[in-house]
Amino acid sequence: MRQESILRAIYDQASRANPYPLFAELRRTPVCWQEDGPDEGGTWVVSTYREIVSLLHDPRLSSDLRHCTQPGVDARALEPMPFIRLDPPEHDRLRALTMRHFGPPERPAFIEQLRPQIESITTSIVDGLVGERVFDVVTRVAYALPVRVICAILGVPLEDHPRFRVWVDALIQAFSKLTPEARAQRDQAGHALRDYLADLVRHHREQPGDDLLSRMATDTGPGAPMDDPQLASTAMLLLIAGHETTVNLIANGVLTLVRHPQWLERLRREPQLVVGTVEELLRYEPPVQLIPSRTALEDIAVAGATIPRGALVSLALAAGSRDPARFEDPDRFDPERSNNAHLGFGSGIHYCFGAPLARVEAQIALGQLARGLDRPRVVTDPPPYRPSPVLRGPRELIVEVDGVRPRDRLQS
């Protein structure tokens, strides 16, 4: 019988609570072929910090799976593809057309200006917990906050959430090994979500608001607007990436802080510590563990191995961020770590588009929870995890508290 590969073990649900020993095992061979990867064809896995950074900046590595010639790889995707799955120059064009409404240089203050709104959404969420002794942090906070924020930013009606949640859940499964039925289900969900967003874009064009989809649909700047199918595809990317990652950052954050009560206590007393706490979480428990689908456009020699042209490449960000060659005592959670250039948001041209938003959301959520929750305990540790090994985080995180302090009393 063929021995199961390390990557297969990482993809196995049983490893979800603590995949880090397996990532350490991967690092022993910085660049290695894993027979039994996310798809039947296997994949090259890169797991050390330096090699990951170097490949994230290597123009010979493509984000466009259509270049992959490896047998067994499912390169089919809903077209047109969003910029996360494209290479320059198309990637750069679409990302710039989107960034124009989200950040610098054109809208440098946008995320900072959202801070009061995110604070008040968070306050209403935490205040909603007052009086309860046992609740699920994932549903009530970690998921609720980013969904409400991304809906507000994009101009997606919050009341549509039950509809799009079903589709998004099916799509997220796509990161795990899939049966043909699951794959068909995923494709169906993709079409449904895209059609829904295309309708929404048309609606926003007719009655524009100040939201991002309205701005993109009515943009008259150079090269704008994107055509409608591409806009719907971009909207889908922003909607999914805008909450399915942050939910894990916040949930992993609460879990990690409860496991390290001395840091939770310090965070309660020293609010400014939240910045380093979120950075360390991005290193220590990254919400995106792997970049699973890059393709070598030619033979690439790296760390003594040669990744052949056309092969599938996975970059194990979670392994790189715990590489002892880069981070001292990497398995220690230390919010005061200096020089913490983690891979939590990736690097290079695909560096997380929403990073500044994720940071602000996690800082506000963890800051308010640290001050609002009285003696939080995790009821089941480890908690049950969501199925995806890529977007990794608890499915639910039941926390027991002595009480929840409402925000207005905190400020007095």
Next chain:
Amino acid sequence: MTVVGDEPYLPYDRPPLSKTVLAGRVPVDHTPLPRFRTLESVEWVLGVAAAELELARNQVVLADGRAIAFDRLLIATGTRARPWHDAEQARLDGVFTLRGRDDAEKLRRSLEARPRRVLVIGAGFTGSEVASVCRELGLPVTVVERSAAPLVGALGRTIAGRAAELQREHGVDLRCEVQVEALEGDAQGRLRRARLSDGSTVEAEVAVVALGAIRNIEWLGDSCLAVGPFGVACDAGCRAIDVNFVVTDDLFVAGDIARFPHPLYRQQFLSLEHWGNAVEQGAIAAHNMVCPPTRRRPHLAVPEFWSSQFGVNIKSVGVPSAADEVMIVQGSLEEGRFVAAYGRDGRIVAAVSFDRGRWIEFYARLIEQGAEFPLEMATGEGRPLGPAVPAGFPDAAVVREHATAILTGHDPDTRRVKLVPRRPRESPCAKRAS
């Protein structure tokens, strides 16, 4: 530790001075560098220049006559802006140079008064960034550059051609291969116009003299170190080299004033005026000043710099001017977004990006590894790499040394180098270069 500086300010960040500060988007007093607790016991002697290095007594004499003794000394006096050659014209109201925060603040105020036209003399990085800010503020600006395009010295003529287009696309009145001959004022001593070498005149109320930098070496005149217009020579460990080209033990050099050998560039001595080099070399010098001699580290960073102008982010790694050929490897000159790789003798020596900065790290690694040039690789862009073409760097400038090295003495005990000041007669070489 004692830190001596001729400016009255604690250390601050210079790059914003020609960008966000000048544009009025960041107040000049927001530029100080963060200070860490470990710096609390440092004595800062600010607003006083170092006037002389007395090696025989291991002390630095300050402009106010004070003497500060040392066990170890770091020479980091950097550069100053090259002033307009005619002192009387330079004194006209409206004529500026840009180096320190006071300069930036004065120039910013004069731009705020909305002059009818700004003249920028010299289209290096400082001049180009000033012109960019002027356009951002909606001010008419004329840039006069004596070479064929802006940034030619840094990027070579081929890539600098794109910098020229960029200026013109943004409404700059760019005049290349022309020099400003004289600045003229009115009866009140206010700048009115400039006379150019092509016989034309430019009416302007503000002129920014951006003709490069001069290294602050005068105070080292009698120190017996290997000092020249390109700075103070040192080894890769930042130890100063004396006039006999013997390495010293307790004197270190870092930043704009350092002239250091780099093994990637045929062991030639480089003088770099980049923020990144000052940071990296400063760290190496600090380490080597306090570590045991066997633990000294070499300064081997691949040089890097960046600029932002006319909405474009320009990044460079390596030493472009060491190249004779250049090729476009990503993007295209036509789109204005690209990466250019520079090579010489079959090796890549530098890369420059326009709005493609996130790739530059890859090329830094290629330079470190001495990768072959022209590059051959497949990218996702679906087009072949551009051909290698002449990079178009001007011939190395013949800089007139202020002194001539001569040998004295006859036996090993007395054999020494002596620097003798140059006689005022101009050599034919120097004339051609000027």
